[in-house]
Amino acid sequence: MDNTLKTLRGDKGWSQQALGDLLEVSRQSVNAIETGRYDPSLPLAFKIARLFDCTIEDIFKET
Secondary structure (H helix, E strand, O other): OEEOHHHHHHHHOOOHHHHHHHHOOOHHHHHHHHOOOOOOOHHHHHHHHHHOOOOHHHHEEOO
């Protein structure tokens, strides 16, 4: 699954650690999601979308 999380995070000026803290996950989890090695759970995907004020579909694209 492709995603725009790295771009969205960069636009806010947040580090992976800062985003992880906001989402209550590790920096390693953020990195794994950004690089496509891990697809977030549905509750986490909703939390990410709410944080960036967009829809899940705006962030995550099926490849």
